[in-house]
Amino acid sequence: MMRWFAAAAVFLLMTLIGHLAVLNAIPSRIMATAQLKMAERGVPTYQWVASQRMTPQTQTIVRPSPDLAYAICRFDVSDGPVLLTAPASDTYGSLSVFDQRTNNVFIARLDGEEDFRGLVIHAPGNAPEAPDGAETLAMPGPGLALVRRLAPDQATHEAATALVDQSTCKNLDHVD
């Protein structure tokens, strides 16, 4: 009888451990997989990349919005601080940053309602000097920056894509 009590106790304990371990690993795992797939598709780091208009044929993430133009930048603050900028326009738009656990750790409006002058992301405890007016954010490891702009038709999508050339995503420790 004692043997079965012990087995039941071990079963419950290991169930709890397995449950929590897998649960906590899922977001990081999914984000790492998403980053890997982007890398495999040739999305470089430290460079804004505009996506094609979202269609059934071009979708790469779940529940993409076909009404928005997306630009994405992959980075890793382990390699040094990163500067992000993106110009405002007169339609809805935002710049958001996600950490490796999928948390939305920063967001700025790009519709002219806020005076966004850039963001410097750095590793915790390693704050660099930020360009004038830029905000700073501490977060560990790799991350993704995503610009969304309202673009419900081809013309607005092309206009939003053109703004990518005026945006910055660069490692401040790298020499140009």
Place this chain on the structure above:
Amino acid sequence: MRLLWPLITAAILGLVAGALSAAWMAGLLLSGPRLGDGVKVNGWTSDWSIGADSANPYIRARVARFGLLALRKEEAVYFTAARDSDGNPLSDQCIYRVSGGEMPAEWWSITLYDGDSRLPMNEDGALSFDATKAADTGTPDNWSFRVSPQQNGRPGEVWVSSRNAGRFDLTLRLYLPDDALLTRPENALKPPVIDELFCEKGAA
């Protein structure tokens, strides 16, 4: 030795059970349960823990699975409906009329997704309806559009294609939502109504 093997077996089974239950609750196995800071308004459901740092590990895992890179609720909220006004699951074997009025946000859109949370694989170019299209109807406070697998409705009728969607859902995105929506969603939001117009026999 008689004690050791039951313990090892129990440990392995426990780990497997724990891993499977976590995957189920995260929605990686089947659809899993609904969890978190749920909001439900007339059949449209949302989870406002999406994107928040405070999201519990179950919500965080489900969002990573079903809505990776989703925004915080102050920036955008997402409501999803998977059933029509009679409570039947939405299906590409049926035709629906979706109607509504003004929404408490700067801009909004309604997009159709298939059972895998993907845009349905068709080339109809009719994936969504939005505030701009509602304004184009001339009556942004009283708009409607049709959801069907083929564009064979009335001339000029706005259409969203459900071709190849199977069982699908509609997602209402509200960008820059009004404060009233965030504090009292049940009062501030009059979500779209999804009425079934026609269904192939046995589809619903």
